[in-house]
Amino acid sequence: MKKTIKNTVSSLLLSVGILGTSTLLATPTVDEIVNRTNFVAYYQGQDGKAKVKMTITDEQGRERTRQFVILRSDEPETDSLDNNAYKGDQKMYVYFSRPADVNKMVFMVWKHPGGNDDRWLYLPALDLVKRIASSDKRTSFVGSDFYYEDVSGRNLEDDKHELISTDDNYYVIKNTPVNPELVEFSYYTMYIHKETFLPIQTEYYDKNGSLYRTNKTLKVDTIAGFPTVTKSSMENLKTNSKTLMEYSKVSYNLEIPKEIYTERFLRKAPRKLLR
Amino acid sequence: MMRKSALLSFLITTQLLPVTYAAPPALPSGISADKPSLPSGLTASPALPSGLDFSHSADSTFENSDDSNEPLSINGFWEARAGFRTQSDSHERGTSIGESRLQLEFQKEFELFTANLTTDLLYDTVDQQRHINLEQGKGWFDLREANIEFSPTDFMDVKLGRQILTWGTGDLLFINDMFSKDWNSFFNGRDEEYLKAPSDAIKTSFFSPMANVDLIINPHFDADRYIDGRRISFFNPMLGEISGQNSIIKTDQPHGSEVSLRIYQTVGTYELALYGYDGYWKSPAGFDVSNGLSTFPKLRVYGASARGPMAKGIANLEIGYYDSRDDSQGEDPFVANSEFRILAGYEQELVKNLTLGVQYYLEWLMDYDEYRDSLSSASRPRDEYRHLLTTRLTWLTYNQNLQWSLFAYYSPSDGDAYLRPKMHYKIDDQWSAEVGGNIFLGERTHTFFGQFRHNNNLFTAVRYGF
Numbered sequence: 014m015k016k017t018i019k020n021t022v023s024s025l026l027l028s029v030g031i032l033g034t035s036t037l038l039a040t041p042t043v044d045e046i047v048n049r050t051n052f053v054a055y056y057q058g059q060d061g062k063a064k065v066k067m068t069i070t071d072e073q074g075r076e077r078t079r080q081f082v083i084l085r086s087d088e089p090e091t092d093s094l095d096n097n098a099y100k101g102d103q104k105m106y107v108y109f110s111r112p113a114d115v116n117k118m119v120f121m122v123w124k125h126p127g128g129n130d131d132r133w134l135y136l137p138a139l140d141l142v143k144r145i146a147s148s149d150k151r152t153s154f155v156g157s158d159f160y161y162e163d164v165s166g167r168n169l170e171d172d173k174h175e176l177i178s179t180d181d182n183y184y185v186i187k188n189t190p191v192n193p194e195l196v197e198f199s200y201y202t203m204y205i206h207k208e209t210f211l212p213i214q215t216e217y218y219d220k221n222g223s224l225y226r227t228n229k230t231l232k233v234d235t236i237a238g239f240p241t242v243t244k245s246s247m248e249n250l251k252t253n254s255k256t257l258m259e260y261s262k263v264s265y266n267l268e269i270p271k272e273i274y275t276e277r278f279l280r281k282a283p284r285k286l287l288r
Numbered sequence: 289m290m291r292k293s294a295l296l297s298f299l300i301t302t303q304l305l306p307v308t309y310a311a312p313p314a315l316p317s318g319i320s321a322d323k324p325s326l327p328s329g330l331t332a333s334p335a336l337p338s339g340l341d342f343s344h345s346a347d348s349t350f351e352n353s354d355d356s357n358e359p360l361s362i363n364g365f366w367e368a369r370a371g372f373r374t375q376s377d378s379h380e381r382g383t384s385i386g387e388s389r390l391q392l393e394f395q396k397e398f399e400l401f402t403a404n405l406t407t408d409l410l411y412d413t414v415d416q417q418r419h420i421n422l423e424q425g426k427g428w429f430d431l432r433e434a435n436i437e438f439s440p441t442d443f444m445d446v447k448l449g450r451q452i453l454t455w456g457t458g459d460l461l462f463i464n465d466m467f468s469k470d471w472n473s474f475f476n477g478r479d480e481e482y483l484k485a486p487s488d489a490i491k492t493s494f495f496s497p498m499a500n501v502d503l504i505i506n507p508h509f510d511a512d513r514y515i516d517g518r519r520i521s522f523f524n525p526m527l528g529e530i531s532g533q534n535s536i537i538k539t540d541q542p543h544g545s546e547v548s549l550r551i552y553q554t555v556g557t558y559e560l561a562l563y564g565y566d567g568y569w570k571s572p573a574g575f576d577v578s579n580g581l582s583t584f585p586k587l588r589v590y591g592a593s594a595r596g597p598m599a600k601g602i603a604n605l606e607i608g609y610y611d612s613r614d615d616s617q618g619e620d621p622f623v624a625n626s627e628f629r630i631l632a633g634y635e636q637e638l639v640k641n642l643t644l645g646v647q648y649y650l651e652w653l654m655d656y657d658e659y660r661d662s663l664s665s666a667s668r669p670r671d672e673y674r675h676l677l678t679t680r681l682t683w684l685t686y687n688q689n690l691q692w693s694l695f696a697y698y699s700p701s702d703g704d705a706y707l708r709p710k711m712h713y714k715i716d717d718q719w720s721a722e723v724g725g726n727i728f729l730g731e732r733t734h735t736f737f738g739q740f741r742h743n744n745n746l747f748t749a750v751r752y753g754f
Contacts, residue, residue: 071687077717112717113753116363123557129597131557138481140454144559146601148637156688183333204334214334233339243339254687275554277495281437281445284397 043176046184047169049210050203052092052099055166057239058265060086062286065260069157072253079155080111082287086269100126100169104274108287115155119279126168135279142279151196158247158256163228171195182206183213198226209233209240225250231257237265364392364406364754371477371747374725379521379532384745385476386413391432404451406433415519425470425485425513432486447491452484453504455550455561457593457604459680460695461649463629464563464591464608466548466570470513475520475726475740477747485513499553506546506567511539511584514571523739525667526575530733530742540581542568558596563608565589573624574614585614585623601636618655621662626654635680641688645680668734675701689714697737704730704737723748 041049067079089101107120119135129147136143150162172188179185183204190196199222204214211233217226232244241263248255273283371385387410394405408430420427435449456465460483473482487510494501515522516539521532546567553560565588572582591608608629615623629652635645653659656672663669676699683692695708710724725746730738 069687075716077689077714112714113363113365114714114720114751116753129600131597136481138452139484140452142454144595144602144604146635146637146643147597148643149640152637152640153688180333182336185333206336206340209340211340213337213340229334230337232337235339240340242337244337272495276552276559277445277493277500281447284402 040176040179040184043174043186046176046205046210047174047186047188048094048099050186050205050212051166051169052094053210053240054212054242056087056089056092056098056101056103057241058087058092058237059090060084060267060269061263061265062267062269063260063264064262065258067155067157067159068257068259070255070257077156078111079109079115079157081107081109083107084269084273084286086271086274102126103165104271105165106273106278108282109155117282119282121274121279122165123274124165126166127170130165133276133279140280142276157258158226158249158252158254159258163247177202179207211240211242219251234263236263239265360394360396362392362394364390365751366390366754367479367749367751369478369747369749371745373742374744374746375742377521377532377742379517379530379534380519380742381414383414384519384743385478385747387411393433401436401438403436404433407431423510425473443495445491445493445495447489447493450486450488451491453487453489453491453548454484455502455563457559457595457606457633458631458649459633459635459645459647459678460697461631461647461676461678463606463631464550464561464565464589464593466546466565466567466589468510468512468570471515471571472513472519475515475743477724477726477745477749479749485510499551502548502550502552504546504548506548509542509544509546509568509584511541511568512570520740521742523734525734528668530739532742537572537582538580539572540576540579540583542584542586544568556596558594561593563589563591563593569612569624573612575622577622583623585612587612598634599636601634604631604633606631618658619662621659621664621667625656625659628652628654641684643680643682645678645682647676647678649676649678650674651676668732671701673701674736675699686713699736702730702735702738703732704728704735706737706740718752718754719750720753721748721750 062082062084064082065080069077069079084106086104087098087101088103089096089098092098103124105122105124109115109118109120117137121133121135123131125131132145132147134143134145135141148161150167151160153159154161154164171192172190175187175189177185177187184207186203186205187200188203189200190198193199197219198217199220201215201217203212205211206213211230212228213230215228216224219225227248227250229246230242231246232242234241234243241260243260243263244258246255246257267286269286272278273286366389368388369385371383373380373382373384376382390409392407396403410428410430412428415426417426418428420429422431431450433451435447435451437445437447439445453467454465456462458465462469467487468485470482470485487506488508489504489506491502491504517524517532517536521530523529524531524535524537527535544567547565549564551562567587568584569587570584572584574583574585576583588611589608590611591606593604593606595602595604597603610627610629612624612626614620615625618625629650631647631649633645633647635643637643651674653670653672660669676697678698679694679696681694684690685692691712693710693712697706699705705728707727707729708724710722712720712722714720723746725744727744728737728740730741732738733741
C-alpha cells in the first residue's frame with residue numbers, strides 16, 4: 014500500500030513534469046523501441062521457464078498438440094540494455110512431453126544472434142545425442158505455424174526498422190529485411206504496446222505486398238514484475254493453418270545452472286527443474 | 289501495479305479524459321471501430337490483449353502453482369507391423385515381419401533416484417518361439433529398460449541396470465559405439481530405435497570443467513542380436529554359401545565382462561571425445577573348429593571423435609583401432625584380424641525441410657598378407673580396404689507430418705549397396721503409419737550387403753502412441 018502511494022506520488026510528480034516540459038514525453042527512438050521490445054519479448058530476467066502448449070489447427074480443422082517445457086538462460090549477466098541484455102547469446106532447453114512420439118525428447122539450442130545457432134536433439138529411445146545442422150530459421154518449429162525465429166527471436170540487425178506511426182496504445186514499426194533474398198517476407202509491421210513494449214501484433218507481408226501471416230498476443234500476465242505473453246497465436250493466411258501457444262507456470266530468475274545446457278542433462282533430464 | 293497507478297495518475301492529473309474513461313478498456317477482438325483505418329498496407333491497430341487491460345485489478349490471475357509430486361508416468365505405444373520378402377528365399381519365410389507390439393514405459397521419481405522400466409509385449413507370427421530370452425530378444429516379452437538413476441554427488445551420475453546406450457558420431461555407422469545392436473530388427477524393418485539392443489550395465493558418469501568421463505561396465509558380455517540365419521539369410525563362410533534356417537549358427541558366448549570408457553569435452557562448440565573398449569567382438573567373428581561353434585574373440589578398441597559446425601552444416605570425424613587380441617598377428621583364419629576404422633561425415637539442410645547427410649567410412653584390415661596366406665584357396669577373401677559411402681535424405685512435407693527419407697549405403701570396393709527408403713505419416717497426435725523397404729544390392733554373395741540379397745523386403749506399420 015505504501016508503495017502504491019509512493020508510486021502514485023512519484024507518477025503525479027512525473028506527469029506534472031511532463032506537462033511542464035513536453036520533451037520528456039518525446040517518443041523514444043526507433044532503436045530504443047526495438048531494443049526494448051526484443052528485451053521484453055526474449056530476454057527478461059537472467060533466466061526463465063515456461064510450460065508451453067501448442068495447438069495447431071489446419072485448414073480442415075484438424076488439431077494437433079505439442080507440449081513442452083522450455084528453460085532459457087541469458088549470457089548477458091544483467092538486464093541492462095546497455096549491457097546488450099536485448100541481443101546477447103542465450104541457451105535454451107526444450108523438453109517435450111506430448112505427443113507421445115516425442116515424449117522425453119529434448120531440443121537444445123545455444124543461440125548466437127547474428128551467427129549460426131548450435132542445436133542438439135536427444136532421442137531417448139536410442140539414447141542418442143544428435144547434433145542438428147543449423148537450419149533456415151524461418152522453418153516451422155515442430156510442425157507449427159511458428160518459425161524457429163519466432164520462438165527464439167530474430168536478429169535485430171537483419172532488418173531495418175522504421176517507426177511509421179503511433180497511436181494511444183502502440184508504436185507501429187515497419188521492419189524491412191536487409192537481405193530480402195534470405196526471407197519469404199518483404200516486410201513486417203509490429204504493433205508494440207507503448208507501456209510494456211510487448212509486441213501485440215506482428216503482420217508479415219509477402220513479396221507481393223499482401224498480408225499472409227499474423228502473430229497476435231492474446232493474453233498478458235505480469236509475472237515477477239515482468240509483463241509476459243501467456244497466450245499468442247500465429248495464423249498463416251495462405252495455408253489457413255493456425256497455431257495457438259499457451260504458456261503456464263512461467264517463472265523468472267530461477268538461477269538455472271548453466272550446466273543444464275550440456276550433454277549430461279540431455280541424457281538425464283533435470284526433472285525437478287522441469288516440473 | 290506501478291504502471292497502472294502511473295497511468296491513472298497521469299490521466300487524472302492532466303485531465304485529458306474524464307475519469308470514467310481513465311483506463312482504456314479492452315477492445316473487442318478485431319478492429320477498433322472508433323479509429324480511422326490506416327493507409328493501405330496497414331490494418332488498423334489491434335485490440336489490446338487481456339492482461340494489458342488495466343481497468344480491472346492488475347493482480348495476475350495467472351496459474352503458477354507448483355505440483356510437488358510427479359506421479360508414476362506411463363507412456364508407450366501399440367503397433368502392428370507387417371512385411372514380406374520381395375523375392376523368394378529358399379531358407380527363410382516369405383513373411384519378413386508380422387507382429388503386434390505393446391510397449392509400456394514406466395517412470396517414477398523418488399526422493400533420491402528415478403526408476404525406469406520399459407517393457408515390450410510382442411506377438412510375433414514369424415518367430416514363433418514363445419519362451420523368453422531377454423539376452424537375444426526372443427519370445428513374447430522383451431525388457432528394454434529396467435534401471436535406476438541417481439546422482440551420489442553433484443558431479444556424478446549413476447545408471448544401474450538394463451539400459452539403451454549410445455555414443456559416437458556416426459549415423460547408422462558405429463566405430464566406438466560398442467553397445468549391443470539388433471541387426472535382425474534393423475534389416476527386417478522395425479523402427480530404428482530397435483537397432484539398439486539393451487545392455488545390462490553399470491554406467492557411472494563424472495563431470496568436471498576439465499573433462500567428462502563415462503565408465504560403463506557390463507558384468508556379463510552382452511552380444512549383438514546378431515544375424516544367425518533365423519530371420520535373415522546370410523553368407524556362411526563355413527558352408528561357403530548363403531544359408532538361413534537350414535543352418536542357424538550356434539555360438540559359444542564368452543563369460544567375461546565388458547568395459548567401455550569415454551572421456552569427452554566440448555571445446556567452444558566442438559565436441560571432442562576419446563574412447564576405449566575392452567571386451568569381445570559383438571557379433572560372431574571367430575569359429576571354433578573343435579566344436580563347430582561361432583565365437584566372439586577378444587577385442588579392444590581405442591578411438592577418438594570430433595563433431596562441430598562446418599560451413600552451413602555439421603561435420604564429424606571418428607577413428608578407431610580394433611585390436612583383435614586372439615589373433616594379433618593376423619595368422620589365424622578362424623579369428624577376425626585387427627582393423628583400423630575411420631569415418632567422416634557432413635550434414636546440411638539443403639533447402640527448407642530437406643536435409644542431406646553424407647558419410648565416408650573405411651575399414652582397413654590389418655595384417656592383410658597374413659590374412660590371405662592363412663585362408664584356404666576355396667575361401668572368398670575380404671578386400672584389405674572396405675570403402676563405404678552413405679547418404680541420408682530427409683524431406684519433411686505437410687507441416688512436417690509426412691516424412692520421406694532415404695538412407696543409402698554404397699560400397700564401391702565391395703560393389704554392393706543397401707537402401708532404406710521410408711515414408712512416415714503422422715495421422716494425428718496418436719496415430720502414425722509408415723511404409724518402407726530394405727533393399728540389398730550386390731553382385732557377389734559374400735560381401736557385407738551382397739550376402740543379404742534374398743532378404744529384400746517391404747513393410748508397413750501403424751502405431752498408436754499414448
